[in-house]
Amino acid sequence: MRPARPDLAPDPALSRAEMESLQREVAAAAVFEDDLAFDPAAVSLASSTLSMDADRPTVAGVDQAFLDDRAVSAIVVVRGGEVVERAHAVSTLSIPYVPGLLSFREGGPILDAFAELSATPDLVVFDGSGRIHFREAGLATHMGVVLDVPSVGVAKRLLCGRPRESVDGRPAGWRTPIEATGRVTAPDGTLIGYAYQSRQYDSNATINPLYVSPGHRISAETAVGVIERLGGDYKLPEPTRLADAYAEEVKRSLGK
Numbered sequence: 001m002r003p004a005r006p007d008l009a010p011d012p013a014l015s016r017a018e019m020e021s022l023q024r025e026v027a028a029a030a031v032f033e034d035d036l037a038f039d040p041a042a043v044s045l046a047s048s049t050l051s052m053d054a055d056r057p058t059v060a061g062v063d064q065a066f067l068d069d070r071a072v073s074a075i076v077v078v079r080g081g082e083v084v085e086r087a088h089a090v091s092t093l094s095i096p097y098v099p100g101l102l103s104f105r106e107g108g109p110i111l112d113a114f115a116e117l118s119a120t121p122d123l124v125v126f127d128g129s130g131r132i133h134f135r136e137a138g139l140a141t142h143m144g145v146v147l148d149v150p151s152v153g154v155a156k157r158l159l160c161g162r163p164r165e166s167v168d169g170r171p172a173g174w175r176t177p178i179e180a181t182g183r184v185t186a187p188d189g190t191l192i193g194y195a196y197q198s199r200q201y202d203s204n205a206t207i208n209p210l211y212v213s214p215g216h217r218i219s220a221e222t223a224v225g226v227i228e229r230l231g232g233d234y235k236l237p238e239p240t241r242l243a244d245a246y247a248e249e250v251k252r253s254l255g256k
Helices: 016-029 102-115 139-147 220-229 238-255
Strands: 058-067 070-079 082-092 123-127 151-155 175-179 191-196 210-216
Touching (some): 016 139, 058 102, 070 102, 070 238
Antiparallel strands (some): 058 070, 175 191
């Protein structure tokens, strides 16, 4: 799978000011409304007949593991409850992590993994933010625009924005909007994503929510809906959980 907008691909050689300028271009090109070639209600992990599975959208989960100065970028594509393809790439990292500029550290390695992927997924779920970002251009938005694929960001921590309600101690399935504040380029109060309590366990009452935001070609409401449909037995959506496990598998093989 090749970039549709290589001109917007993250370049770690840029200055910070140039990176932020590029992110504003990415945000201007992003579509935070539904522009989907599939019915979001058809997204599911449940098993079904082969004829039904053939009509289901494919969903790719993307995650990374790190070994010294290298990133292991992993993609796992699922249709229903079945894995249909896995791809990975091992790339040298060029810059350290800088809050708000994650795509310039990890985006190139992720594009390396997509170059190894035969399938063109209907939807891609990234371990990182989408519109919940200072310049509305987190990793899921940047990669979604460059690849021109519907994308969703699922982050474990809130980078910016304000939950409409307290997120503490909420039951599984609960959600609340995340609204833009003065730290975000969107107008104050703009809906930029959701806090979503994917799981809760009796043995651990402090499970924090996930922060779900549209990356590209999907609305915030649809994004949190598909992430709910992609939930399994764990906190993370199943496609990114599988990608995380695959990245660790590749990392272990490299460390031997």
